[in-house]
Amino acid sequence: MANLELRNISKSFSSKRRNAPETVLSHVSLAVPDGKIFCLLGPSGIGKSTLLKIVCGLLVPEEGDVLFDGESVLRVPVERRGAVLVFQDASLFPHLTVEENIAFGLKMRGASRGEQRQVAAEMLSLVEMEECARKLPGEISGGQKQRVALARALAVRPRILLLDEPFSSLDARLRRSMRAFMRALQRKTGITTLLVTHDWEEALQDSDILGLLFDGKLLQTGAPEDVFSNPVSPRAADFFGVRNYFDVEVRDGTLSSPFGSAPADAPDGRYLGMLRPDQIALLPDAGGAGSVLSAEYGGERIFYDIVPSFSANGCGWSRFRVAASLEGRLREGEKVSMSARCDTIRLFPAESDRREPRETESSYEQDLQ
Amino acid sequence: MKTRSPFAPLLLFAFLTLLLLPVLVLLIWSVARSWPWPSLLPAAYSAAEWKSLFSASSRLVPVLLQSVLLAGGVTLLSLAASVPAAKALGLLSFPGKSVxxxxxxxxxxxxxxxxxxGMHLLFLRxxxxxxxxxxxxxxLVPCLPYGIRILTxxxxxxxxxxEMQARVLGASPAxxxxxxxLPLIAPGMASAGGLLFIVSLSQYLLTFFLGGGRIVTLSMVLLPLVKDGERAAAAVWSTLFIAVSLLFCLLMERAAKRCASSRDTFFLS
Amino acid sequence: MTFRSTIRTKCCMLLIFALFFAAAPRLFASDWGAVLDASRGTIVNFYGWGGDPNVNAWLDTFVAPRLKERYGIVLNRVGMGIGEVLNKLLSEKAAEKTDGVIDVVWINGENFFAARRNDLLFGPFTQALPNFREFVDAAAGDVAFDFGFPTEGYESPYGKAQLVFFRDTERLKEAPGGHEELLEAAKKHPGTITYPAPPDFTGSAFVRTVVCDIVGREALVSLPADKEALRKAVAPAMEFLVALKPYLWMRGESYPASSSQIKNMFADGEIVLGMSYTPFLAPGRIAAGEFPESTESFVFEKGTVGNTHFLAIPFNASNASGAMVVINEILTPEAQASKYDPAVWGDLPVLEYARLSSEERALFESVDTGKGTVPLDFMLRRRVPELPANFIPILDEIWRETVLK
Structure with a gap:
């Protein structure tokens, strides 16, 4: 076990299409205290996996340093670094049995056969897979493979555990149970863990510390609830599927918005206001400021796309997303009024770069199924 | 794997016919004396060529030994050289790779x-x-392209x-x-090896030029017989050629299987 | 090792030159003894075409054991065509390789001419061989000349061959005695007669036999090796071959590519008449059950072309003395009589009958030349010496232009 620190890591790859190198990590610094889970959330791309490969030594950064317990490990070769990476696809060795897969790392370290057997048995019971010991990876399910991959990584008692979207290839239900399993396992073993994912819900629930990685840069780090409720920029808010923006003006300590006015301690000026989908309430109102475009049933809640009569300057996104309870269901085309507590409005500078959410980014729909 | 198409028996039949019929015809030719058209079977038979195969003048043992040693050596060397080259071509990207x-x-x-x-002159020097x-x-010249191509x-x-996973778990590059x-590419190496063996065994011109007649392989015996129309003798040696190639391929497959299922090399027996 | 064998080669060459210029013939016996001593326990690499199993077997089972027993020499037969041998020697010459692997090479005709022109042969050496001096008439036309070129002691006769026809007497009752009768036979049995297309060795010899049958050898030998002159001279023969064409196999639109195809076609009964440059081919094939029992050999009344094939020693032979012992051994009456046997090889002897003792003659007389052959003396009397080697490619070309088209 160790604490992990990354200082100012930069990495770029030569691009095939363009001659210029493509920067995938730019001056990334982060720290993971001993025994904690740091979750790195970011859109699909190569940046996150690259960062993990740099930590375990499969890639060398162009700039920056990797420290375990305050000591630089850049010169330590991958096999002796003690950071184990678990890939998205589990990457079990197909020619070895489950047991042999788990014992692999020990065998490479020259452990005795007895020790290999003993640790393999321990790990199998830890991941509750004793009955599969002699099976080949081709004979077990996807979830079982991930458990074996975890067991194999834990068998070598790594200083740092690196998880690269470990459950994203599993179906939603299995993914949930595997995540719970992984969390419990991490608590039990207390291994410092760096997890990368593009699933914001997973990131919020599984992490002790959350980091947002976008375009190779770390936008924000902090406790998950802080990052969720206080995004530093509209882009950071995007990670959680927010798309409700509107113009706000502050004058003499008073904020005025389409949702009303409230006292504010921001300096005078124009701002971009933001509300999360669950912070807006809807009421049927023939003279309301918006109309229901569509409704989506989402289990415990229902999601409405609302076309507001107002929009943010230069925002370009003119639809609101609102999460509401199932009671008093609204029809499509119905006029509604939107209300919110104005003191919950998050203010960003008016010039904030605010683009439409990309397909690959997470949103409520795909994560609450 | 176990799904069976209704065409399966038909395919099997076609496959066996295409594969075995030529060998059967070869075997008949090896004992035929005269086979007038359009008779289905030869008019006269003789085992003389098989007898002479095992006589001293056929030099069966030295020819077989040289053929197998040479082709086997070429196969091993080609594989050894192909693996790193194929790994680079298959997994790395570098400028000029397509060239x-x-x-x-x-x-x-x-x-x-x-x-x-030209090679002969160079080797002479x-x-x-x-x-x-x-x-x-x-x-190695005609063999390496096949080895590298298949293994790529x-x-x-x-x-x-x-391999990255293994490194991360604590394995040195070796x-x-x-x-x-190695266990995972073993089946590929076996099929490449079988092909390399046959390519090497079939080399007539290179063996001829660079062996100066001192290295006598199956092709060196076979080609003059074919060229001179010694049908029965050619058929006998061709049969031998096929048998040797087949045997080697089978051995390679077995070695690959043993390598791939590392039961006996890993910790559980 | 390389160094030693080079020294040995040089010593041998010196020795040979000494032998050759030594005046007193009595000296030879002791000097031949030196050659024998030098070659004892060595390996001699014998390079020659390996496509005939009979020839291979004779060298391996008759010559090799005798050499081993008598001189302690191991004969290593290497099957390699003369074209490849010459290429190899040319490369070695270019690379200045002095310790070549080839000790004896089977050669004749234009290849000998090419080898001499490129200075690829060692010699002259024939006069140093006791058996050559004793049994061979060095002045005879088919020893002193090889396809019209003087041999000058650079190659020693190995055997003689002659073009011989064979027919299935059950189907082709009368043996054609000349070109006219061949045409008659072809008309009577359309589609069942053919010959290999020149430049196949046998096909080319057949065309020359027809040329000699129609035009006569004497009318040609004095001509220059000039295409137009030859074309004019052989025009009647080419006209005949064109007239023969429609009655041949496939109406003469296509010809077998090789003499081996002729053998196989005859064995399968596709053709009733074939030809071979191996005079005793038929009895061996009858005995093997390939040719029908009713096969008979014959030659034209005016004769068929014949040649001598030779053995030579390359310029860079590592074991020239061993090579001379091998060649000398092949000139013994025993060896010549052995390969004369059609069951063994069926190659005609090169020794002067008059120089043999009565016991030695008996060796030849006891050979059963087998079924369906032409008697040796009858055949030799109807033997037309080959045309000059440099005529051969020209005649092949004329055939291609006028007959094949």
Missing amino acids: VEMLVLAPVIVPPLSYAP LGIADSFAGVLLAH NVFRALGDRL QAFLHVT
Whole structure:
């Protein structure tokens, strides 16, 4: 076990299409205290996996340093670094049995056969897979493979555990149970863990510390609830599927918005206001400021796309997303009024770069199924 | 794997016919004396050519020994040289890679006749002409493209993920290759090896030029017989050729299987 | 090792030159003894075409054991065509390789001419061979000349061959005695007669036999090796071959590519008449059950072309003395009589009958030349010496231009 620190890591790859190198990590610094889970959330791309490969030594950064317990490990070769990476696809060795897969790392370290057997048995019971010991990876399910991959990584008692979207290839239900399993396992073993994912819900629930990685840069780090409720920029808010923006003006300590006015301690000026989908309430109102475009049933809640009569300057996104309870269901085309507590409005500078959410980014729909 | 198409028996039949019929015809020719058209079977038979195969003048044992040693050696050397080259071509990207990939195939396109004399002259100057080592080296030229080509695809299909995984778990580069990559490419190496063996065994011109007649392989015996129309004798030696190739391929498959299922090399017996 | 064998070669060459210029014939016996001593326990690499199993077997089972027993020499037969041998020697010459692997090479005709022109042969050496001096008439036309070129002691006769026809007497009752009768036979049995297309060795010899049958050898030998002159001279023969064409196999639109195809076609009964440059081919094939029992050989009344094939020693032979012992052994009456046997090889002897003792003659007389052959003396009397080697490619070309088209 160790604490992990990354200082100012930069990495770029030569691009095939363009001659210029493509920067995938730019001056990334982060720290993971001993025994904690740091979750790195970011859109699909190569940046996150690259960062993990740099930590375990499969890639060398162009700039920056990797420290375990305050000591630089850049010169330590991958096999002796003690950071184990678990890939998205589990990457079990197909020619070895489950047991042999788990014992692999020990065998490479020259452990005795007895020790290999003993640790393999321990790990199998830890991941509750004793009955599969002699099976080949081709004979077990996807979830079982991930458990074996975890067991194999834990068998070598790594200083740092690196998880690269470990459950994203599993179906939603299995993914949930595997995540719970992984969390419990991490608590039990207390291994410092760096997890990368593009699933914001997973990131919020599984992490002790959350980091947002976008375009190779770390936008924000902090406790998950802080990052969720206080995004530093509209882009950071995007990670959680927010798309409700509107113009706000502050004058003499008073904020005025389409949702009303409230006292504010921001300096005078124009701002971009933001509300999360669950912070807006809807009421049927023939003279309301918006109309229901569509409704989506989402289990415990229902999601409405609302076309507001107002929009943010230069925002370009003119639809609101609102999460509401199932009671008093609204029809499509119905006029509604939107209300919110104005003191919950998050203010960003008016010039904030605010683009439409990309397909690959997470949103409520795909994560609450 | 176990799904059976209704065409399966038909396919099997066609396959066996296409594969076995020529061998059967070869076997008949080896004992035929006269086979007038359009008779279905020969008019006269004789086992004379089989008898003479086992006589002293056929030099069966030295020819077989030289053929197997040479082709086997070429196969092993080619595989050893192909693995790193194929790994680089299959997994790395570097400038000029497509050009390298094309150049690798060049010896297959260029006929041996165009480079054998020059090679002979070079080997003469190097003092390795008319020697086993010289022929071995020369055979690498037509063999390497096949080895590299096949193994490049094997590496491409395998990817580098598993080797990275092994490294991360604490395997040195050598250990990762030995315990992960090698068992996984073993089946590919076996099929490549079978092909390389046959390519080497079939080399007539290169063996001829660079062996100076001292290295006598099956092709060296077979070709004059075919050219001179000694049908029965040619059939006998062809049968031998096929038998040797087949046997080697089977041995390679078995070795690969043993390597791939590392039960006996890993910790559980 | 390389160094030693080079020294040995040089010593041998010196020795040979000494032998050759030594005046007193009595000296030879002891000097031949030196050659024998030098070659004892050595390996001699014998390079020659390996496509005939009979020839291979004779060298391996008759010559090799005798050499081993008498001189302690191991004969290593290497099957390699003369074209490849010459290429190899040319490369070695270019690379200045002095310790070549080839000790004896089977050669004749234009290849000998090419080898001499490129200075690829060692010699002259024939006068140093006791058996050559004793049994061979060095002045005879088919020893002193090889396809019209003087041999000058650079090659020693190995055997003689002659073009011989064979027919299935059940189907082709009368043996054609000349070209006219061949045409008659072809008309009577359309589609069942053919010959290999020149430049196949046998096909080319057949065309020359027809040329000699129609034009006569004497009318040609004095001509220059000039295409137009030859074309004019052989025009009647080419006209005949064109007239023969429609009655041949496939109406003469296509010809077998090789003499082996002729053998196989005859064995399968596709053709009733074939030809071979191996005079005693038929009895061996009858005995093997390939040719029908009713096969008979014959030659034209005016004769068929014949040649001598030779053995030579390359310029860079590592074991020239061993090579001379091998060649000398092949000139013994025993060896010549052995390969004369059609069951063994069926190659005609090169020794002067008059120089043999009565016991030695008996060796030849006891050979059963087998079924369906032409008697040796009858055949030799109808033997037309080959045309000059440099005529051959020209005649092949004329055939291609006028007959094949």
